[in-house]
Amino acid sequence: MHKEKPELSFKELFTAKPVRQILKFLSSMQLGIILLLLLAVISVLATLREHNTAIQSIYRSWWYLGIMAFTALNLLLCTVRRVKPLTRQALYPQKEQSAEAIARMPVKEKVVLAENLPAEKVLALVADAFHRSGLKTEITTGTHGKTVFAQKGVLGFFGSLLSHTGLLIILVGAMYGALTGFELQGGGIAGDRISVPDGNFAVRIMDVWMEYEEDPTVRPRVYSDVSVTEGGREIADGVIAINQPLRFAGNTIYHTTFRYVSDVIMHNVSTGETSMHRVWDRDHLGLDSKGLHIHFLAFFPNFATNEEGVPYSKNYLPENPVLAGIVYDEKEKPQSHVYLYLNDPVTFSTADGEIEVTLTGFQNAVVYTITRNLGRPILVTGALMFVLGLYLSFFLHPRRFWALYDQEQAAVLIGGRSYRSRLMLEQELEQVVKEITRREDE
């Protein structure tokens, strides 16, 4: 097969001098350290800001995200660059070493034997001692004669590769999720329908109910039964509560909080006109055509006032429901407090005559956060890889030992190298030497 050769191959492009230098800089750990420190410092400064929104704006700013992206690029390049050398180092170790090389190793020991035994026998004994310490052992024959080669924790070499790849996958997942997702707040009472145009579906609230805790002062759990439809066809249904979202096709409906919705009837005594209103906290209710209105502030399921006259709810049991608010005139000047007890009308004289306002009932409403996050499976995969990589990095310590037998001195020369922990290497060697001397005595 013949292929037309491009003017500059991919490989050549990346080995051309200036490009190579830029790539080297971009993939360097120096840059990595600077970027990570920069992220840490900016994050510190951001959290010391006064206002939450100001803080949030930093993390959404182009330059903060830019530094993150730059760190990700740095991480990607340096991970890619490490693949080949790491694989070589992990899978193709040099199994034989000269006596001089062993003498230069960070950890070494010379075990002089009591009598001069045949090399075969000594090396077999040494190999067995390593084997007993849990290392993989083999005896190779090369230019320096026979060498015992023992190693453990090879997977540890790949720990950082795996954790970096996992981290990159997490970043990809977060980006993908942000680009393809949406977030929306909405809610209602039983019977309401929330339409979600971004997701092309609608949520119908079938039922809402509350389960009180044994201790009624503890915030109760609120459940709601919903049915999700797409073009009139039901695509999902289930019960939603706190920590119990409904998930379908990458979408999630979370219970965010609950509210009380009051049924209020307004009756004009002079004209006999009656109207019904559904009132949420903070809603306004106009009393006359001039602008007199009630601003409702809070609903108390079990109303009481403390010694200073401040209203509060004794607990969540609906034993003394009260809807409280303040009456304002047309100039937004507060006139008086209003406390609507259940089925106990309060009368106001207004420009339009006597108006009776009555709280006739109340219902539980739910507030949802509805989101789509298609990045979730990617995030989970990345997180698992990341944690597994960290585990390999910090719990498996790749270590290697080489041993030669010096027939003239009747001495075993052992040297070791580790990828991380020198202390562990020393302890292990100590143990192996002990084992060799013990076995030799037998």
Added chain:
Amino acid sequence: MTGYLEVSPLGLAVENILFTIAAVAYLLSTAGYLFYIFGKKKLGPWASYLLRFSFLLHTAFLVTRTINAGRIPLVGHFEFGNVFIWACVLFYLWLEWRLQGRDYSVGAFLTPLVVLYLAYLTVAPHLITKINISRAHKPLQPVLQSNWLQIHVSASVLGYACFTLAFAVAIMWLLKTWLHNKAFARNLPEPLILEEYMYRASGIGFLFQSIMIITGAIWADTSWGRYWGWDPKEVWALITWFVFAVYLHARFTRGWRGMRTVMLVIVGWVAMVFTWVGVAWLLTGIHSFG
């Protein structure tokens, strides 16, 4: 609305007594370790016995608290702090077991930190009005009733304990190098050995810190509808994580040794303590229950 659990007077008394004795025993074993480091070598094993005894009492306290509260004590400053202290001692005792009685000097630096954390839980609220650490038994709010909470908090406790150990060793390193010709410093391990302790403790701490951040994100995703919201506690956990990431890379790939790495570990520990203490009293956020 109060929201407290009712606890039997007996249960409460047992819990408080166990806590007090454990605290006093920690204090005494700290004294033992300090005597050890200042030359009374014979006291080493005794300090260690006392620490193990204190640890048992502290364990008994946590068990009593679990029974009294009817759940694992992982929420609120007081409970978190106790489990955190318990984990610090656990890791240190593990190190002592690995050393098989050859050296007790790390204990002389770890136990004062334990005492410092205890003082924060018990004395600081009396001195600083802004700090308000309640010992009351509270039931779990619905949002906290999740298995992820247990994994998340356990991971953070273990991570913080490792970082505390790394910090204790960092201080040892500083004293060893500054006072190298004093008798006191001669009782400390060689700087290279200390650096290795610091490295291993930080590495394992980093693993737990990562698990903490990830499980926290999963938990936030199921209860708040977002996995990351840049709230101060989250950001400070991330800052701590960044600092230790810098340390691990600087040591591992750039071959940094000595002072620079010790400083990074100290900064990382400060960030960790701020995540726990500072965020709660100086910054505000959704995490205010922790």
